[in-house]
Each structure stands twice: as C-alpha cells, then as structure tokens.
Amino acid sequence: MGNKNKTISFRVNEDAFEALQDIAEERDISLSAVFRDYVDLLVEHDGQVAVVPEEELAEADSESDDEPEPTFPPTVEVPKSFLREHERLELETEHLREQLEEHKTYVTELRDRLDDETDEVLLLDDLDDGEGDESEPYQLR
Numbered sequence: 523m524g525n526k527n528k529t530i531s532f533r534v535n536e537d538a539f540e541a542l543q544d545i546a547e548e549r550d551i552s553l554s555a556v557f558r559d560y561v562d563l564l565v566e567h568d569g570q571v572a573v574v575p576e577e578e579l580a581e582a583d584s585e586s587d588d589e590p591e592p593t594f595p596p597t598v599e600v601p602k603s604f605l606r607e608h609e610r611l612e613l614e615t616e617h618l619r620e621q622l623e624e625h626k627t628y629v630t631e632l633r634d635r636l637d638d639e640t641d642e643v644l645l646l647d648d649l650d651d652g653e654g655d656e657s658e659p660y661q662l663r
Contacts, residue, residue, distance in 0.1 A: 530557075 546553045
C-alpha cells in the first residue's frame with residue numbers, strides 16, 4: 523500500500539485568506555503549496571514550529587555570528603543546464619502543440635471532404651480502362 527493523498531478542509535476569515543493569498547503570490551506558488559509546505563514543516567519537526575517575524579529572525583541571526591546566516595524563504599541554486607533543458611522542453615512542447623493543431627485541422631478537412639463525398643460510389647469495373655488482356659489470369663508468386 524502506498525501513501526494516499528488526503529484532503530483537509532477548514533475555514534478562515536477573509537483577512538487571513540487574503541494574507542495567505544499575498545504570501546502565495548510573493549513566493550510565486552499556489553495557495554495549496556503554502557499549506558503543503560507548512561504541513562510538511564510541522565510533520566518534519568513533530569509540531570514544534572514557531573512562527574517568527576522576519577525582523578526577530580534577523581536579530582537572532584545577528585546575535586549568533588558563529589552560524590551561517592539562513593535566508594528566508596530558503597533559496598536553491600539551479601544549474602544553468604537545467605534551465606536550458608527546461609526552456610528547450612517548453613519550446614518543443616509549443617512546437618508539438620502547433621503540430622497537433624495542424625493535424626487536427628487536416629483531419630477535420632478530410633472528414634468534411636469525406637462527408638461531402640458519401641453519396642459518390644465508385645465501382646471497380648468503372649476504374650478498369652479496359653486495357654490489358656483479360657484472358658491471361660494473374661499469377662501469384
């Protein structure tokens with residue numbers, strides 16, 4: 523049995539909701555991601571998480587010069603090769619979408635032509651020009 527995702531639902535007042543939306547926009551993530559990050563942090567530290575304003579965090583960091591200065595929110599350095607590959611894949615995706623649209627247009631055109639020609643029946647005898655000698659049977663090899 524694998525882990526199954528569960529849905530949590532609760533209500534917050536409008537001011538808190540707007541503040542959470544601002545946080546999500548500032549971090550350029552979805553509102554759901556804000557909650558997932560917070561829940562992951564709670565689980566990781568057995569619920570022992572304190573919310574500290576950035577000013578207090580900066581003061582605490584300046585008092586402890588021995589430790590490296592943490593940044594909030596944490597940042598991750600991404601290699602340029604990863605970014606280039608991501609951009610290449612985005613371009614390829616765009617190209618494939620354009621091709622798909624072209625194929626859809628072509629298929630639609632073929633279907634329309636087929637619908638227009640449904641009453642037209644071709645007999646195989648009509649296709650035969652009469653050329654060739656019918657007395658000689660075809661041989662299969």
